[in-house]
Structures are given as C-alpha cells and as structure tokens.
Amino acid sequence: MTQLTTKITSATVFPDRAFLTRHSNLSLETGIQFLKITELPLSLNPDSLCTSAHGTARDRLLSAWINRTFFVNLPRLP
Numbered sequence: 001m002t003q004l005t006t007k008i009t010s011a012t013v014f015p016d017r018a019f020l021t022r023h024s025n026l027s028l029e030t031g032i033q034f035l036k037i038t039e040l041p042l043s044l045n046p047d048s049l050c051t052s053a054h055g056t057a058r059d060r061l062l063s064a065w066i067n068r069t070f071f072v073n074l075p076r077l078p
Contacts, residue, residue, distance in 0.1 A: 003038065006022035007022065007023055008020050009023045022037075046066045
C-alpha cells in the first residue's frame with residue numbers, strides 16, 4: 001500500500017462545516033494500486049468523502065473508503 005501525502009489547496013468555510021480540497025502528485029506503476037491517506041480529521045463525515053483521479057494515462061478510481069484507527073493509548077508525537 002502506498003502512503004499518499006496530501007496538501008490542502010483550498011478551503012470554503014460554512015457556519016456548520018468546511019469544504020477542503022486536498023491535492024497530491026504521484027506516479028504509479030501499471031496495475032491496481034492501493035493508496036492510503038493518513039492524518040485526516042476524526043470529525044470527517046464518511047458520507048462526505050469525494051475523490052477523483054487525473055493522469056496522462058487511462059486511469060480509473062475504483063473505490064474509496066474510510067477506515068478509522070483507534071488507540072488504547074495516545075501515540076507520542078515526534
């Protein structure tokens with residue numbers, strides 16, 4: 001699984017929510033690839049996730065899902 005680092009490129013703030021756009025560049029090999037985006041906010045509504053992929057080749061984004069990880073103890077920050 002490839003770790004994908006994203007940057008917030010735009011934000012629209014509403015009284016009860018915010019719409020954030022994240023962007024990343026990545027070169028992938030031919031075939032099915034799995035990407036993992038970490039450090040998303042815990043308050044992210046799973047139903048609000050929208051994804052897209054663009055490239056020079058014929059690419060397809062087959063699916064996206066949210067998998068939350070919970071810790072018994074908080075991890076230490078570097």
